[in-house]
Amino acid sequence: MRIRILILITLLLSMLALSSCSLSRRLKKADMKYEIGEYATAAVIYKRILPRIPLKEKDLIADVSAKMGNCYRLINLNVKAEGAYRKALRGNIADSTAYLYYGEVLRKTKRYSEARNLYQKFLSYDAENDWAKNGIFSSENAKKWEKAKSPFVVKVASELNSRRSEFCPVVDEDGSTVYFSSSRENPATGNKTSKITGLRNNDIFIAKKNISGKWEKPIPLGEEINTEFDEGCCCFSSDGKTMFFTRARYVPGVSLGAEIYYSQRVGGEWTEPKKITIINDSSKSVAHPAISPDNRYLYFVSDMRGGFGGKDLWRSMRINDAEWGPPENLGSDVNTSGDEMFPSFKSDGSLYFSSNGLPGFGGLDIFKANIIENNYADTLAWTVKNMLMPINSSEDDFGISFKGNTDNGYFSSNRNEPKGYDKIYSFEVPVVEYTVEGKVIDSNKEPISDAIIRIIGDNGSNAKIRVKKDGSYSYKLEKEVNYIMQATARGHINEKNNIATFDSKNTKITNLNFRLAAIGKPVNIDNIFYEFGKFTLSPQSEEALKGLVKMLEDNPHITIEIGAHTDMVGTTESNAILSTKRAESVVEFLVSSGIERERLDAKGYGKSKPVVVDAEMALLHDFMKEGDVLNEPFILKLTEPQKEIANKINRRTEFMVLKTTYKMY
Numbered sequence: 249m250r251i252r253i254l255i256l257i258t259l260l261l262s263m264l265a266l267s268s269c270s271l272s273r274r275l276k277k278a279d280m281k282y283e284i285g286e287y288a289t290a291a292v293i294y295k296r297i298l299p300r301i302p303l304k305e306k307d308l309i310a311d312v313s314a315k316m317g318n319c320y321r322l323i324n325l326n327v328k329a330e331g332a333y334r335k336a337l338r339g340n341i342a343d344s345t346a347y348l349y350y351g352e353v354l355r356k357t358k359r360y361s362e363a364r365n366l367y368q369k370f371l372s373y374d375a376e377n378d379w380a381k382n383g384i385f386s387s388e389n390a391k392k393w394e395k396a397k398s399p400f401v402v403k404v405a406s407e408l409n410s411r412r413s414e415f416c417p418v419v420d421e422d423g424s425t426v427y428f429s430s431s432r433e434n435p436a437t438g439n440k441t442s443k444i445t446g447l448r449n450n451d452i453f454i455a456k457k458n459i460s461g462k463w464e465k466p467i468p469l470g471e472e473i474n475t476e477f478d479e480g481c482c483c484f485s486s487d488g489k490t491m492f493f494t495r496a497r498y499v500p501g502v503s504l505g506a507e508i509y510y511s512q513r514v515g516g517e518w519t520e521p522k523k524i525t526i527i528n529d530s531s532k533s534v535a536h537p538a539i540s541p542d543n544r545y546l547y548f549v550s551d552m553r554g555g556f557g558g559k560d561l562w563r564s565m566r567i568n569d570a571e572w573g574p575p576e577n578l579g580s581d582v583n584t585s586g587d588e589m590f591p592s593f594k595s596d597g598s599l600y601f602s603s604n605g606l607p608g609f610g611g612l613d614i615f616k617a618n619i620i621e622n623n624y625a626d627t628l629a630w631t632v633k634n635m636l637m638p639i640n641s642s643e644d645d646f647g648i649s650f651k652g653n654t655d656n657g658y659f660s661s662n663r664n665e666p667k668g669y670d671k672i673y674s675f676e677v678p679v680v681e682y683t684v685e686g687k688v689i690d691s692n693k694e695p696i697s698d699a700i701i702r703i704i705g706d707n708g709s710n711a712k713i714r715v716k717k718d719g720s721y722s723y724k725l726e727k728e729v730n731y732i733m734q735a736t737a738r739g740h741i742n743e744k745n746n747i748a749t750f751d752s753k754n755t756k757i758t759n760l761n762f763r764l765a766a767i768g769k770p771v772n773i774d775n776i777f778y779e780f781g782k783f784t785l786s787p788q789s790e791e792a793l794k795g796l797v798k799m800l801e802d803n804p805h806i807t808i809e810i811g812a813h814t815d816m817v818g819t820t821e822s823n824a825i826l827s828t829k830r831a832e833s834v835v836e837f838l839v840s841s842g843i844e845r846e847r848l849d850a851k852g853y854g855k856s857k858p859v860v861v862d863a864e865m866a867l868l869h870d871f872m873k874e875g876d877v878l879n880e881p882f883i884l885k886l887t888e889p890q891k892e893i894a895n896k897i898n899r900r901t902e903f904m905v906l907k908t909t910y911k912m913y
Contacts, residue, residue: 271301277293278312291323294319307339310337311343314332314341317336317349321349324662324670325667329349333350347373348370348377350366351367352604355383355386355390355609356642371384378584379585394609398638401638401677404672405417405463405658405671410432412433412669414660414670415480415670416482418482422651423651423657427454427482431448442496449478452473452480473491473521477497479493481535481647484539486543492508492539505534508526508546508548509522510569522570524570527575535549535550536591538591540593541593541596541597547562555583556580556583556585558585558605581630586605589612592648598616598617599617600617600648602644602646610641611643614639614659615634616632616633617630617631617632644663644670645659658675680754680755683725683756684760686720686761686762688715688762691763691772695717695718695719696737697718698715698737699715699737700714701721701734702733703731704731706731730746731746733747733760740764740765745762767908769904775788775791778830784833785837793838794841801842804910805908805909805912806910807847808847809903809904812830813898813900814826814899815896816895827852828850871886871890878894878898883895
């Protein structure tokens with residue numbers, strides 16, 4: 249019996265030893281996959297290992313949980329990453345970067361306060377870390393930045409997307425062709441799964457617009473470009489004849505990392521790609537090529553030594569198609585201890601890239617950078633600007649490409665994607681159109697069908713338009729121009745107006761009417777008021793009088809009569825005196841405003857010229873009809889309220905053009 253017990257104990261100990269040995273071996277395999285960047289594969293192994301680790305080994309549980317969280321974070325499975333990091337922190341993880349990475353995941357879900365606390369915890373271990381400092385700054389300011397949206401309009405490019413991932417679109421000058429990378433099915437290159445993402449290896453696809461301007465079904469490039477390996481992130485020389493792209497090769501047990509290849513277009517076909525050797529360290533990746541518009545520099549991403557941490561942006565000067573000079577880091581204005589990736593260029597020379605280390609909304613944000621010329625420092629200097637929402641989101645936004653030198657194009661993002669898949673989005677700045685429209689009418693608000701409008705801009709533009717029969721007109725103006733508009737018509741004096749097309753983010757229609765006074769006919773000046781029974785102008789009259797000053801300045805060769813009229817209250821003599829003084833008050837205002845006295849004549853009519861009711865007046869007052877004369881016999885028959893209305897209409901100030909040749913000869 250004793251022997252049997254000893255045998256059983258021995259067997260149990262052997263099984264435990266074998267189990268421990270198996271766990272250690274599998275953990276070693278997971279760590280190896282993790283180190284070479286095969287995050288999808290490593291995450292699967294870590295997940296299987298975790299339940300088998302004895303509870304007493306808390307440090308190991310925390311370490312495996314943190315590594316599993318890193319894997320999920322890097323393949324955009326943020327919910328799973330959050331759970332793994334939470335478990336790692338409960339186990340008092342020794343690796344302080346778990347606080348930093350957990351903060352990144354929480355910032356992606358807009359939990360800014362919690363993210364800020366985690367960044368601060370990480371800074372207690374690494375007080376000078378710029379990634380964490382920028383994370384705190386971003387968490388404190390993200391809500392404010394959300395309100396400062398850019399003018400772009402962003403839409404999902406449904407015709408280019410599939411049920412898998414699409415990313416890094418590159419659109420040509422006229423926007424009729426786009427290249428992008430995708431993990432969608434491509435039978436020609438097999439169905440191998442990427443050990444990095446867990447998805448099918450990416451291939452480069454091309455799509456073209458048909459005659460209707462719609463995208464046709466994307467098709468893969470030929471086998472000379474797409475292989476069983478992972479191809480992605482391409483760019484083209486300015487003449488379109490050379491393509492640069494990333495290829496990540498893999499042989500059993502060994503990942504060769506990401507490398508940059510180039511191929512040339514010959515007779516409509518791409519040649520066999522050749523590898524560009526920038527560094528000799530095969531353990532370091534070189535990826536995401538972007539050729540400068542002048543074709544002098546190849547920009548790329550690498551984790552090589554000499555950077556600021558994580559992945560940095562570098563550039564090399566061209567020697568020839570296959571040879572490039574030593575790599576040059578873009579410097580601390582661009583690179584951080586986080587990751588800077590996916591460079592691209594607009595044709596004006598502006599550099600665009602994505603970063604999770606610079607201040608932003610979470611995940612990778614797209615930034616615009618312009619090099620500072622005449623920089624006398626030892627390193628490159630840049631001005632860097634976040635592209636704001638809606639280009640950026642709290643998720644990963646990257647791989648932007650512009651249609652020529654316009655503000656339209658495409659980029660990729662995994663926003664609103666539960667599985668973390670990347671999708672292609674289009675963006676544009678809506679065309680802002682300025683239109684001015686209105687009518688040219690006479691003093692009685694009747695259309696002037698033969699009027700002409702001159703439109704002169706400070707950009708040198710000069711247009712002449714004729715109004716329609718109903719006096720209406722419409723004209724499209726250019727952006728950021730100051731215009732002078734003048735309406736003229738035979739038998740009428742001119743009227744000028746100014747209009748400017750600045751500071752509008754939306755299409756804008758401005759209504760601008762011209763009311764031209766007929767020569768030799770009295771024109772009522774609206775909103776001229778005097779103190780009761782006196783000739784003193786009230787302050788409320790100033791705006792109308794300034795309009796009269798402008799009319800006289802716009803028409804420097806006219807002379808006018810200012811005619812004042814009273815109602816029927818009072819004697820004929822007293823009303824004549826009062827009206828004359830009122831007309832003189834208006835003349836004095838005009839003179840004080842710079843109008844020559846010789847152009848002005850004051851005339852008081854008292855109650856001698858009552859108003860004749862016109863069509864508009866008859867519509868406003870049902871006790872009047874067109875042609876009625878508001879004289880004393882008519883008014884005496886009215887009710888008291890009606891009398892007050894009629895008297896108010898008679899109390900008026902008018903002007904009438906006398907001559908149009910003042911100082912012309």
